[in-house]
Amino acid sequence: MTKRILCLHGRxxxxxxxxxxxxxFRYKLDPTSTTYTFDFLDAPHQCPPGPDIKLFYSPxxxxxxxxxxxxxxxxxxxxxxxxxxLDGIFSSREPYDGVMCFSxxxxxxxxxxxxxxxxxPGEQVPFKWAMFICGGCPLNVLDDLGIDVGKKxxxxxxxxxxxxxxKVAALEASLETGEDRWATPASTTGSAKGVLEGxxxxxxxxxxxxxxxxxxxxxxxxxxxxxxxxxxxRDPRWPASLQLAYLCDGGxxxxxxxxxxxxxxxxxxxxxxxxxxxxxxxxxxEMV
Numbered sequence: 494m495t496k497r498i499l500c501l502h503g504r505x506x507x508x509x510x511x512x513x514x515x516x517x518f519r520y521k522l523d524p525t526s527t528t529y530t531f532d533f534l535d536a537p538h539q540c541p542p543g544p545d546i547k548l549f550y551s552p553x554x555x556x557x558x559x560x561x562x563x564x565x566x567x568x569x570x571x572x573x574x575x576x577x578x579l580d581g582i583f584s585s586r587e588p589y590d591g592v593m594c595f596s597x598x599x600x601x602x603x604x605x606x607x608x609x610x611x612x613x614p615g616e617q618v619p620f621k622w623a624m625f626i627c628g629g630c631p632l633n634v635l636d637d638l639g640i641d642v643g644k645k646x647x648x649x650x651x652x653x654x655x656x657x658x659x660k661v662a663a664l665e666a667s668l669e670t671g672e673d674r675w676a677t678p679a680s681t682t683g684s685a686k687g688v689l690e691g692x693x694x695x696x697x698x699x700x701x702x703x704x705x706x707x708x709x710x711x712x713x714x715x716x717x718x719x720x721x722x723x724x725x726x727r728d729p730r731w732p733a734s735l736q737l738a739y740l741c742d743g744g745x746x747x748x749x750x751x752x753x754x755x756x757x758x759x760x761x762x763x764x765x766x767x768x769x770x771x772x773x774x775x776x777x778x779e780m781v
Contacts, residue, residue, distance in 0.1 A: 494527050495528040496527055496529050497530045497587060498531050498532065498593050499534070499592045500594070501536075501602060502536065502594075502597075503628075504596060505544070505555075505556060506550070506554055509533065510546065512531070512533045515531075518757075519531065521764050521765050532586075536557040537575070538555060539554065539556075540560075541554065544661035556597065557600075558572055566633045569634070572604055572631065572634060576604070576608060579601065590620060590621055590622070590775065591620050591622040591778055593771075594623070594624070594628065595628060596626075596627055597628065599628025599629060600631050603630040604630055604634040607634065607711075607714050610715070611713075618718060620718070622718050622719040622777060623719075623774075624770065625720065625734065625738075626723045627728055627734060627756065627757075629733025629734055629735075630737050638714060640710055642706060644705075645704075645705030646736070649688045649732050652688040653729045653730050656689075657729045689729070689732075694724070694750055698739060700739050703735055704735060704736055706736045708739035716742065718745070718781070719746070719774050719778055720745070720774070721749070721774045722738035722748045723749050723767065723770065724748075725758070726750045729755070730755055731750075747770060
């Protein structure tokens with residue numbers, strides 16, 4: 494049995510970089526009954542390198558849509574243009590069983606699914622499951638879909654974006670070899686400190702207040718395919734990952750804190766867990 498998986502990288506990286514970032518856990522997948530084929534695409538636009546990427550990987554770097562550093566968001570027009578590009582991918586290639594994405598790739602797929610459910614409710618999507626790693630859905634997408642985002646959610650979003658940028662800047666300035674670059678918890682550093690005080694990435698979640706977002710108001714837009722949500726408790730952007738998790742059906746969802754930062758972890762134990770999550774969601778995709 495062969496499973497085809499579409500893989501979408503983060504902003505300012507590439508398909509080849511994402512392939513390298515995921516190699517450790519992909520090698521842990523059990524090939525006994527399933528052959529996994531991973532299709533690592535480059536996003537359609539070239540751009541500067543993403544956070545800390547230039548320290549480890551050579552260009553070129555790509556983005557799925559332009560990013561406005563002033564507003565900290567991309568325009569709905571650009572996001573929808575990316576969805577059209579994605580539709581072209583799905584219509585021109587062999588069917589995919591699932592998608593695996595990181596950071597901006599998560600924003601692309603989650604927003605694609607929400608708009609599709611809004612515009613074509615009940616219509617089957619072109620893949621059976623999704624794995625989201627360290628990423629969420631843009632709040633301006635939810636706002637455009639008529640979801641009341643709320644002041645608290647906007648404040649957390651803005652501060653955690655800045656907090657991640659500050660943390661990466663500190664890394665690039667220090668380059669202390671061998672140090673855990675995510676060792677300092679996000680809740681005690683930089684611009685994310687105030688809004689994350691009192692929030693715990695491992696606490697029980699109230700769907701009516703997922704870091705300020707009421708996720709109970711989605712109606713038919715809720716993402717119902719099986720999903721996996723992986724995030725790092727030391728990543729200032731962990732609230733976005735949890736918000737996305739609760740935009741999805743809890744009956745076919747797994748959520749896991751890998752304990753690190755805004756990255757794909759590569760240690761032996763976490764790689765084995767990630768491989769197990771892939772195998773779980775592949776199996777769930779066959780059942781629904």
